Amino acid sequence: MQAVILAAGRGSRLGRLTEKIPKALVKVAGKPLLTHVLGNLRLVGIKEVVIVIGYLGELIKQAIGNKLADMTIRYAENPQWEKGNLYSLLAAEKYVNQDFLLCMTDHLFDFRILRALIKSQNNRKGIVTLVIDKRAALDEDTKVLAENNKIVDIGKKIPSYNCVDTGIFLCTPEIFKYAREAVSKGRKTLSECIKLIADDGLAYTFDLDKVPTYLPKMRRHFKPFWIDVDTVEDLQKAEKLLVERASKEPSDLIAKYINKPIENKLVLILAKTSITPNQITIIVNVIAYLVAYLFLIGQLVIGSILTFIVGVLDGVDGKLARIKGMESKIGVLEHPFDMLFECSWYISLALYSFWTTSDVNPLIVCLFILLFIAFYRFIYDQFKKVTGVSLDDYSSFERYFRRIAGRRNLYNVPILIFSLLGAPFYALITILCHAALTAAVYAWRAGKHLHELDRY
Numbered sequence: 001m002q003a004v005i006l007a008a009g010r011g012s013r014l015g016r017l018t019e020k021i022p023k024a025l026v027k028v029a030g031k032p033l034l035t036h037v038l039g040n041l042r043l044v045g046i047k048e049v050v051i052v053i054g055y056l057g058e059l060i061k062q063a064i065g066n067k068l069a070d071m072t073i074r075y076a077e078n079p080q081w082e083k084g085n086l087y088s089l090l091a092a093e094k095y096v097n098q099d100f101l102l103c104m105t106d107h108l109f110d111f112r113i114l115r116a117l118i119k120s121q122n123n124r125k126g127i128v129t130l131v132i133d134k135r136a137a138l139d140e141d142t143k144v145l146a147e148n149n150k151i152v153d154i155g156k157k158i159p160s161y162n163c164v165d166t167g168i169f170l171c172t173p174e175i176f177k178y179a180r181e182a183v184s185k186g187r188k189t190l191s192e193c194i195k196l197i198a199d200d201g202l203a204y205t206f207d208l209d210k211v212p213t214y215l216p217k218m219r220r221h222f223k224p225f226w227i228d229v230d231t232v233e234d235l236q237k238a239e240k241l242l243v244e245r246a247s248k249e250p251s252d253l254i255a256k257y258i259n260k261p262i263e264n265k266l267v268l269i270l271a272k273t274s275i276t277p278n279q280i281t282i283i284v285n286v287i288a289y290l291v292a293y294l295f296l297i298g299q300l301v302i303g304s305i306l307t308f309i310v311g312v313l314d315g316v317d318g319k320l321a322r323i324k325g326m327e328s329k330i331g332v333l334e335h336p337f338d339m340l341f342e343c344s345w346y347i348s349l350a351l352y353s354f355w356t357t358s359d360v361n362p363l364i365v366c367l368f369i370l371l372f373i374a375f376y377r378f379i380y381d382q383f384k385k386v387t388g389v390s391l392d393d394y395s396s397f398e399r400y401f402r403r404i405a406g407r408r409n410l411y412n413v414p415i416l417i418f419s420l421l422g423a424p425f426y427a428l429i430t431i432l433c434h435a436a437l438t439a440a441v442y443a444w445r446a447g448k449h450l451h452e453l454d455r456y
Contacts, residue, residue, distance in 0.1 A: 008054025054081025084188030
């Protein structure tokens with residue numbers, strides 16, 4: 001399957017942002033609009049893309065090139081780009097020889113929409129299938145009247161409608177016949193072409209609500225998003241959407257109510273720089289092992305404060321990787337390394353307590369902390385492998401319990417409190433009790449849910 005991206009327009013409503021560059025190259029969270037669309041197409045396996053260019057098109061060629069990873073990119077020039085987007089569609093005709101996805105360069109969207117749309121093609125009829133959203137329409141939206149999964153009417157000023165056009169289509173090459181017919185009748189917009197197809201009963205809809213909302217890796221439900229970026233305000237909304245989409249559901253109270261807002265602001269700043277997620281990961285580990293060293297030499301308060309900085313930065317690298325499109329398989333190793341430095345903190349605290357008191361109990365307590373943490377982490381991982389759903393998100397009980405379950409962020413609190421009081425051993429005791437409780441609850445809930453699955 002091919003893809004066509006309409007990227008010929010200027011985007012005059014963006015004002016000065018498009019005086020020297022085309023709209024397709026305006027950046028959202030550090031990446032051009034066009035690059036976001038290309039990244040989504042690559043995620044669903046598209047290998048050949050036709051980009052229709054017009055206003056300052058040479059700049060797009062220079063910025064994007066003819067290859068993006070394993071994608072081949074070709075350019076169709078539309079010298080009549082000011083007339084309307086129907087002319088941009090026709091400009092791509094000579095490059096298209098099979099069914100294709102049709103996207104707009106200024107529509108940012110969740111790649112899951114494309115995946116579900118492609119999957120639906122086995123049952124598809126007609127010439128074009130449009131992804132629709134049944135949300136309330138804005139003035140600038142293209143409205144759609146749909147009945148029985150077919151388009152009845154489409155346009156910005158139609159008298160009656162029940163959904164809106166997302167700008168994402170699955171088409172057959174026959175659409176070009178209707179595009180030529182529409183132009184011959186003086187039509188200029190893509191929606192006018194779609195109306196002709198609809199009049200022949202060959203324009204279908206795919207409801208956005210059919211796209212699954214659960215994201216196993218993110219531990220939450222998140223409705224697939226799309227946004228038409230026309231103004232500076234739209235750019236700001238799009239950035240917030242991208243950051244929110246890149247965010248996992250925070251587990252504990254500190255992660256949700258303190259760390260997440262800080263992380264999101266940092267991610268938006270860093271996304272517009274050349275700093276990479278891997279560089280953030282290295283910084284996190286350097287600071288984390290500095291904490292372990294500070295604990296060993298008795299600088300407990302400074303070390304405790306740094307644990308909270310580690311907690312914030314540790315949530316930044318993953319989000320940054322997802323926004324910049326720099327996720328990698330090696331990224332899964334981050335979690336074992338996180339576990340390693342976390343354990344080093346407890347060991348360092350125990351060793352410092354032992355060296356300063358000659359009491360072996362801190363070492364014993366630390367041993368059991370490590371055992372309980374390893375135990376409940378293993379339960380957590382195995383449960384997700386079996387069910388495909390995070391234990392933290394399996395039922396309402398777990399969704400409440402995860403806010404107080406044993407996590408590094410929450411363990412940092414007693415470390416800070418008892419460091420200020422000069423009693424690090426009691427921090428270890430508190431962490432032990434918390435870890436033991438978490439292990440017991442996880443074992444109980446995982447066993448209960450898995451037993452229920454075995455019964456069916």
